[in-house]
Amino acid sequence: MAFNIYDFTSFTQSIDEALYEWLPPFWALIVEMTIIGLVFLIGYAIIGLFLVYAERKVCAFMQNRVGPNRVGPYGIFQTIADFIKLLMKELVYIKNSDKLLFNIAPFIVIIASFMAIAAIPFAKGLHAIDFDIGIMYVIAVTSLGVVGVLLAGWSSNNKYSLIGAMRSGAQIISYELSVGLSLLTIIVLAGTMQFSEVVELQSSGWFIFKGHIPACIAFVIFLIASTAETNRGPFDLAEAESELTAGFHTEYSGIKFAFFFLAEYMNMFIVASIAATVFLGGWMPFHIGSWEGFNYVMDFIPPLFWYFGKTAFIIWLMMWFKWTFPRLRIDQLLNLEWKYLLPINLVNILIMAFIVLMGWHF
Amino acid sequence: MNSFYTYFADIFRGLKSLLIGMSVTGRYFFSPGQIVTQQYPENRKTLKMFDRFKGDLMMPHDTNNQHRCTGCGICETNCPNGSIEVISDRIELPDGKKKRIIDKHIYHLSMCTFCNLCVKTCPSDALAWDQTFEHAVFDRSKLTKILNKPGSSIIKDIE
Numbered sequence: 451m452a453f454n455i456y457d458f459t460s461f462t463q464s465i466d467e468a469l470y471e472w473l474p475p476f477w478a479l480i481v482e483m484t485i486i487g488l489v490f491l492i493g494y495a496i497i498g499l500f501l502v503y504a505e506r507k508v509c510a511f512m513q514n515r516v517g518p519n520r521v522g523p524y525g526i527f528q529t530i531a532d533f534i535k536l537l538m539k540e541l542v543y544i545k546n547s548d549k550l551l552f553n554i555a556p557f558i559v560i561i562a563s564f565m566a567i568a569a570i571p572f573a574k575g576l577h578a579i580d581f582d583i584g585i586m587y588v589i590a591v592t593s594l595g596v597v598g599v600l601l602a603g604w605s606s607n608n609k610y611s612l613i614g615a616m617r618s619g620a621q622i623i624s625y626e627l628s629v630g631l632s633l634l635t636i637i638v639l640a641g642t643m644q645f646s647e648v649v650e651l652q653s654s655g656w657f658i659f660k661g662h663i664p665a666c667i668a669f670v671i672f673l674i675a676s677t678a679e680t681n682r683g684p685f686d687l688a689e690a691e692s693e694l695t696a697g698f699h700t701e702y703s704g705i706k707f708a709f710f711f712l713a714e715y716m717n718m719f720i721v722a723s724i725a726a727t728v729f730l731g732g733w734m735p736f737h738i739g740s741w742e743g744f745n746y747v748m749d750f751i752p753p754l755f756w757y758f759g760k761t762a763f764i765i766w767l768m769m770w771f772k773w774t775f776p777r778l779r780i781d782q783l784l785n786l787e788w789k790y791l792l793p794i795n796l797v798n799i800l801i802m803a804f805i806v807l808m809g810w811h812f
Numbered sequence: 813m814n815s816f817y818t819y820f821a822d823i824f825r826g827l828k829s830l831l832i833g834m835s836v837t838g839r840y841f842f843s844p845g846q847i848v849t850q851q852y853p854e855n856r857k858t859l860k861m862f863d864r865f866k867g868d869l870m871m872p873h874d875t876n877n878q879h880r881c882t883g884c885g886i887c888e889t890n891c892p893n894g895s896i897e898v899i900s901d902r903i904e905l906p907d908g909k910k911k912r913i914i915d916k917h918i919y920h921l922s923m924c925t926f927c928n929l930c931v932k933t934c935p936s937d938a939l940a941w942d943q944t945f946e947h948a949v950f951d952r953s954k955l956t957k958i959l960n961k962p963g964s965s966i967i968k969d970i971e
């Protein structure tokens with residue numbers, strides 16, 4: 451079993467071959483799926499807890515505060531303590547709520563984010579499933595989460611939840627367009643929708659540099675639209691603490707609330723890793739065209755490090771938005787999408803297509 | 813053409829104002845030295861409360877153990893929640909006149925809302941605020957304090 455930090459292909463393949471040797475194909479598949487599921491579950495717990503901590507720290511520093519600093523050194527165990535508290539809380543039963551939908555909703559939200567994370571390449575060979583329409587699959591699957599949000603708002607039998615859910619519906623349906631179109635701009639440049647190929651194509655330079663102006667515009671639009679899609683501030687009017695208490699998850703408590711909370715942070719992680727993969731080269735090290743020496747030095751930094759570094763950078767950008775801008779009103783939100791982002795995006799695709807046609811990209 | 817111009821002008825003006833906002837928070841993020849939060853139990857030794865902080869009512873005494881309180885009771889009548897009780901006494905001066913002095917100036921910290929009315933209305937400036945704030949005790953009776961020190965007397969000229 452060859453373990454190589456720069457290329458996991460042989461490592462994952464040897465596990466795959468060993469399983470198929472020991473077990474009949476059906477059971478080997480089941481075992482493989484279970485292993486991947488467990489790995490993702492553990493990853494979810496760790497990344498989710500870390501992101502909550504990071505958000506609180508970043509927010510605190512941006513507001514000249516200290517942030518959590520009591521539980522463990524620099525407060526690193528704060529979110530673990532919070533999580534244990536959430537686990538032990540009572541699951542409150544809501545009178546006159548639609549019990550079935552109420553219980554299903556958090557699972558739909560978290561399943562949507564689980565489905566999305568499967569298509570994301572973490573490093574060479576560390577890739578749960580490599581569809582040849584990976585980007586389209588991710589766009590399709592991330593928008594499934596809104597079903598859970600709508601169900602949660604509808605079944606809670608609470609006007610605030612319903613308003614929050616409806617806002618979230620309007621928001622995600624509109625911003626889904628911008629996310630799709632900004633990714634389409636890059637697909638035009640790349641000529642493929644397969645994540646592994648998209649990353650491979652960026653070995654001579656990341657797409658944000660290769661596609662220069664239209665790629666930069668697409669990157670900014672993707673950041674704005676995906677922040678809106680994950681229901682994060684300044685687009686968090688589905689939750690809007692000051693107006694709707696907590697929006698669609700007002701009536702949820704304990705572990706069900708934790709699911710919504712975790713899904714929100716994991717969605718942020720997923721859109722950040724899509725942005726990192728599509729625009730900033732995913733796990734591909736920073737390469738400049740034909741500078742052999744420079745590229746060689748960059749290759750020594752392991753791809754996992756590159757991947758998580760880029761993702762962390764984009765997550766930090768999103769937190770920077772969230773803790774700087776005031777929340778948009780629902781009409782401003784729709785204005786921004788339909789009057790500004792969408793037309794700019796359409797023109798941007800045309801420009802990108804023209805540039806690709808003329809060969810003006812790098 | 814004009815609306816075309818305003819459309820793009822709006823975009824760039826909006827972007828500019830957003831970037832100004834982000835530069836402010838970005839500057840805060842990269843300069844943790846600006847954090848003003850007091851981390852209390854750790855900095856207990858060095859923590860100095862501000863002069864105007866209202867911690868605990870006290871009656872300043874000078875080096876001769878003398879205070880300025882005449883025992884007029886104005887603080888007691890002005891206290892909105894009855895946390896001050898002035899018990900006065902009468903003594904006979906050498907020239908035969910009678911004079912009112914305080915026996916006990918009782919202050920119930922447990923009832924005080926730190927409204928500052930007693931200090932403000934005192935005609936002879938006999939009361940002041942202390943900056944201590946660690947008031948937690950195990951027995952409620954410890955929150956009742958007698959402000960004039962034992963054996964103290966009034967400064968001569970105060971009327």
